[in-house]
Amino acid sequence: MLDIMSRKAQERIAHTERRIERRDKMLTHDMSKERATVEEVFDQATRMIVFDLMNSGFLYELNGVVSSGKEARVYWGTDKEGKDLAVKIYLTSSAEFKRGMHKYIEGDPRFKDVKHDTRSLISVWAQKEFRNLREADAAKVRVPKPIAVKSNVVIMEFIGKEGVSAPSLKEQAPVNPEKVYKLIVTYLKRLYQKAKIVHGDLSEYNIMMWRGRPVVFDVSQSVSIQHPLADFMIKRDITNVNKFFSRLQVKVIPDEELYKMVVGK
Ligand SMILES: Nc1ncnc2c1ncn2[C@@H]1O[C@H](COP(=O)(O)OP(=O)(O)O)[C@@H](O)[C@H]1O
């Protein structure tokens, strides 16, 4: 059986096994501390938001931590039917984050009239991620389906299985890079021309490979194409994507040409 399996398939299985092992370790390791984690990392208000989302039926269980970033933590959760969910909780204590956030929110016509205290800003940031996911999804860009948002907590479709996130492009190069590149070019166009937003942090780190197709995520910083930084951001996204796929020997569309295609000139 094993020898008829391609090397790639074997590698993929080994990779998945390693991820599951890591997850199990994380769970046994973290579960005892989980209560403490939820209690220490999150303020009272955040805990109330999580309970509220549980009471309104969006969330049934909050399991282990999937990712612990500077600005947010992503948890593996489940709904009543046992379906996996990703629960992204923005940390209200990240000072760096507060400074960084302003430039994206100001200048976006969708978010004029917002209050500037920390909790309000972080809440806007989470709403922005939710709204960007919805707009991308409506434009037929494959993203985690948005499910609910409340204050600094975003619930979305879990990309992966049983608490193990699908690998990012960075972690696992695609088997068919030409096909994946083409899809990402299509997504860039749809994001710009249909959803009228620019991702702004697109790279191999923020694209997962799931069931053979790329899934774009981490869209909290994405801005309207009218934002003063939009042009700079789309060019940077294009450069990042082209660089990555060039390294995989894909004959990429030159940056300038791709830019024109994406913005529709
Ligand atoms: N919807 C999701 N499904 C599964 N895993 C996810 C999901 N969203 C995020 N993750 C995991 O959490 C990590 C960090 O998420 P991301 O949205 O990029 O947050 P950050 O802002 O901290 O970079 C991702 O690399 C991925 O492994």
Ligand SMILES: [Mg+2]
């Ligand atoms: Mg990220």
